[in-house]
Amino acid sequence: MAKVETKEKKITSKPIKEIPPESAINKKSTKSKKTTQSLEKPFLETIAGIGPTTRKRLEEAGYGSKEAIALATRSQLTEISGIAEKTAALLIREARARFDLGLKKGTDYEVAAKTRVKLTTGSEAFNELLGGGLETGSVTEIAGENGCGKTQIAHQLAVNCVKYFDQDVIWIDSEGTFRFNRIVQMAQALEIDPEVVLSRITVGRAYNSEHQMALTEEALTMVPNVGLIVVDSLMSHFRSEFAGRGTLAERQQLIGRHLSFISKQTEILNCVGLVTNQVSARPDGIFFGDPNRPVGGNVVGHTVTTRLMIRKGKDIKRTATLTKSPELPDGKIEFSITTEGVRDYKK
Ligand SMILES: Nc1ncnc2c1ncn2[C@@H]1O[C@H](COP(=O)(O)OP(=O)(O)OP(=O)(O)O)[C@@H](O)[C@H]1O
Ligand SMILES: [Mg+2]
Structure with a gap:
């Protein structure tokens, strides 16, 4: 554990987030x-x-x-x-x-890539799966059944953002599950003042999909030093409000707009984007692999850069499967969710 923390601290000690990746070009x-x-x-x-x-x-x-x-x-x-x-x-x-949004050379991308950093998850195994943690400048989706730990992971990343990035967090809460006491517990476990962490998280409780989109846009213009934007969960309002088949096209269009706005902002601000997502059983039924898939269809699948599926094991044990990444191989690891937060799973 301590090893990962030191590494993250070292990586983030330079003033990385003042400018968007493009400007580094x-x-x-x-x-x-x-x-x-x-x-x-x-x-x-x-x-x-x-x-x-x-x-x-x-x-x-x-x-x-x-x-x-x-x-x-x-x-x-x-x-x-x-x-x-x-x-x-x-x-x-x-x-x-x-x-400077014009054409660039491949070598310019090397410079841009260097401005992107990783936010530690709290588990070394989990970080390894992600090549060090959740990357800034793009959106990562965490999907899984209810109770698998998506909201817990988001709490941990919020605390880690303040501790290791020394930056603010925007949390769009569509399900009313942001818990200040979980932030306190996780902050105490990392020996950082919980009050400081809480004061650096801006929470927007979204009551419907329109409200969710408006709050996201408002928060992103108001909060000056964003290191992490969480949308927990992305689809719950959209799913309940656009239930009939006839409304599917409109729903997908709105989700596409919402997600691509978030995605652009993560690039501009060079911050981590995290959206949690529900799953549904595959209608076709399958003989191998996961019987569930994240909701939101191709619009969500194409727009998020990295996709993770979390599964609940016995007690504190969880598995995380990386199913989409532009530069990392798919893989699966074990980790745990404890009172202290996200940690490696010790047998
Ligand atoms: N204080 C705690 N100490 C240890 N584990 C906890 C604690 N609080 C919650 N958990 C674990 O986290 C689980 C809930 O996880 P979480 O709320 O993140 O699920 P979720 O994936 O967000 O579900 P949903 O889809 O319903 O939003 C609990 O069932 C428990 O296993
Ligand atoms: Mg949740």
């Missing part, structure tokens, strides 16, 4: 970039023809920065009241020009 050093940034006017103030009202509307919709606008589509901006097609096009063009 610029030839400038982090230091000069920061200095320039502090002297620069906010992006929207530099665009002629964008008045204070329009600026406010864009900011409220989550498009206050050049990074967010650079990654937006024209239709997303024109959905905001008062933003005409021409203005949207101008904003996107300007933002992309200043954000």
Whole structure:
């Protein structure tokens, strides 16, 4: 245990999260970039023809920065009241020009990859499965049956984010299962002040899918120093609200929008995205492999970068199976969930 913690501390001791991965692709050093940034006017103030009202509307919709606008589509901006097609096009063009979203060399990706770091899970075996932990700059999905430990893992990652990243956490809670006392227990186990951890977690209790999407966008514009964004759980509201077959297309479209917003933000902020997901029995029935699969279909499957399936064993024992990763082989490990949190499983 101690070994992993020291390693994570060492990795995260450099000022990694101040800038998005793309900006690391610029030839400038982090230091000069920061200095320039502090002297620069906010992006929207530099665009002629964008008045204070329009600026406010864009900011409220989550498009206050050049990074967010650079990654937006024209239709997303024109959905905001008062933003005409021409203005949207101008904003996107300007933002992309200043954000260096053009073509890059393969070697540039090496630089970008170096800005991404891993957030420890609390278990060495689990970290090993993930090549060190949950990676910043993309979304990881944790799926499994009820009671398998998805929310527990999210609590552990929130505490770890404060302890090892020294950054804030956004927690979108759609099921009312965020527990301050679990944070206290896990923080105490890591010898970090629980009050400090709690004060750095912003919780948004989402009461329906629309509320969930709005809270996510609001939190991401409000919280300045995000290291982890948790959506626990991603699909519960969408599943109950869009029950009939006729509403499936609309549901999938909304989920796609919600998830791709989160995914873009994790890239922009270089933070960890974690969504938990429910499972359902495969309708076709299978003879080998897992009889369950995460809900949300291809939209969720394609949008998340890394997929994990958790299964409950006897007592504290759990298994985690990596089923999708752009750079790691599939695999399966054992770990445990104890009062102290996520730990290695000791037989
Ligand atoms: N204080 C604790 N000490 C040890 N284990 C605990 C503690 N609290 C919860 N657990 C374990 O975590 C399990 C609940 O896990 P969790 O709430 O994360 O499930 P989940 O996968 O999020 O389920 P759901 O799909 O219903 O949201 C409990 O059944 C128990 O095994
Ligand atoms: Mg849960």
